[in-house]
Amino acid sequence: MFVKKFYISDTHFCHERIIRMCARPFASIDEHDEAIVANWNSVVRDQDIVYHLGDFAFQLGINSERIRSLFFRLKGRKHLIIGNHDLDKRGDLHPTLAALDWAARPEHALRTRDGGRDVYLAHYAARVWPSQRYGAVHFYGHSHGKLPGQGLSRDVGIDMPDVDYTPRSFDELMKGMI
Numbered sequence: 001m002f003v004k005k006f007y008i009s010d011t012h013f014c015h016e017r018i019i020r021m022c023a024r025p026f027a028s029i030d031e032h033d034e035a036i037v038a039n040w041n042s043v044v045r046d047q048d049i050v051y052h053l054g055d056f057a058f059q060l061g062i063n064s065e066r067i068r069s070l071f072f073r074l075k076g077r078k079h080l081i082i083g084n085h086d087l088d089k090r091g092d093l094h095p096t097l098a099a100l101d102w103a104a105r106p107e108h109a110l111r112t113r114d115g116g117r118d119v120y121l122a123h124y125a126a127r128v129w130p131s132q133r134y135g136a137v138h139f140y141g142h143s144h145g146k147l148p149g150q151g152l153s154r155d156v157g158i159d160m161p162d163v164d165y166t167p168r169s170f171d172e173l174m175k176g177m178i
Helices: 017-021 029-043 064-073 170-174
Strands: 005-008 049-052 077-080 109-114 117-122 137-140 153-155
Touching (some): 017 029, 029 064, 137 170
Parallel strands (some): 049 077
């Protein structure tokens, strides 16, 4: 069966203040989290790959059981690109996230191929990235729709209108870029 790849960033599960801070259209964090799970599972199948570009959840020590529950309800083989809210106070991957069943070890950046191109994945936007001069694409998060892409780079965070709280495919994200 053909495996699809999807990309998303900045879900901020369990982060109550994100609704107000980023003007997310939800009445509560439970509604927010449940909408993201439903959207995710509406497009991702169990065998698909999802690259999450950081800030998976918030208040990791307080909401650890809820975060684990949300993670295991999400379909797909999940890869984490580490974001700033995924770290503990010492700068290490938070134990709650480290204990989850990621498809591979979480990394600060990762390269993959999709749509016949190299794709560089990071939580933070970069002005230059590997193979950029050869047509490589750069997907990032962190900026919550406030930092426009440049060239073949773009924000894949859930706050982007065309992402709309749903993991998106390479082709969907590249519309209008090439």
